[in-house]
Amino acid sequence: MILIVEDDVRLNQALCRLFAGAGYMVTGAHSIKEALLISGAALVIIDIGLPDGDGFALCRQIRRTGSTPVIFLTARDDERDMIQAFDCGADDYLVKPFPLAVLLKHAQAVLRRARQEDLELFCYEELRIDFARKQVKCNGTKVRLTPKEYGLLELLARNKGKVITKQMMLEQLWDETGAFVEENTVNVALSRLKKKIEADPSHPVYIKNVFGLGYTLGES
Numbered sequence: 001m002i003l004i005v006e007d008d009v010r011l012n013q014a015l016c017r018l019f020a021g022a023g024y025m026v027t028g029a030h031s032i033k034e035a036l037l038i039s040g041a042a043l044v045i046i047d048i049g050l051p052d053g054d055g056f057a058l059c060r061q062i063r064r065t066g067s068t069p070v071i072f073l074t075a076r077d078d079e080r081d082m083i084q085a086f087d088c089g090a091d092d093y094l095v096k097p098f099p100l101a102v103l104l105k106h107a108q109a110v111l112r113r114a115r116q117e118d119l120e121l122f123c124y125e126e127l128r129i130d131f132a133r134k135q136v137k138c139n140g141t142k143v144r145l146t147p148k149e150y151g152l153l154e155l156l157a158r159n160k161g162k163v164i165t166k167q168m169m170l171e172q173l174w175d176e177t178g179a180f181v182e183e184n185t186v187n188v189a190l191s192r193l194k195k196k197i198e199a200d201p202s203h204p205v206y207i208k209n210v211f212g213l214g215y216t217l218g219e220s
């Protein structure tokens with residue numbers, strides 16, 4: 001759903017029609033107060049001048065709770081406003097008047113980027129993996145992994161809920177058919193990885209042994 005926060009009633013309606021016509025679910029709000037009552041937006045389009053405050057305050061509020069993309073719409077073409085918009089977490093900025101078709105293209109580009117970023121982020125329980133940066137956090141703390149440990153974790157995470165056999169791990173990460181690398185090599189890397197991310201490696205929450213078959217992370 002796209003949330004339009006614009007106090008100009010006619011412009012708000014025109015924007016709602018624009019997005020509805022392009023096949024999006026859309027909701028209009030005319031103030032910060034109204035906007036804050038609506039949750040679950042995939043994109044928020046915000047006018048800077050609103051009756052109960054400026055759009056920057058709303059954007060900061062949105063940033064505090066998540067990474068929902070924000071596009072600012074404004075009649076102001078002041079450089080300081082543009083900079084402030086990005087400083088408070090905006091993804092894009094359009095100065096009125098603008099052709100509606102251009103706003104639609106900006107919105108689609110922002111949504112596309114947001115989807116790609118989502119695909120690059122893995123979340124399960126308290127485990128967070130940023131595939132793009134190869135960073136792992138567990139319970140909010142950064143976990144330092146060796147390239148092999150990270151590779152194992154990424155392989156399991158990208159195949160969430162599926163059983164990954166040791167043979168598959170060997171083939172993917174040791175670049176071997178498995179014939180010459182001892183299975184023990186995988187066991188050692190797995191047990192080190194578990195020690196780093198599991199609170200109690202003997203009762204794992206993340207990397208679970210599927211007896212006789214292999215390992216799995218999370219539910220499918």
Ligand code: CA
Nearest residue numbers: 007047049050
């Ligand atoms: Ca306004």
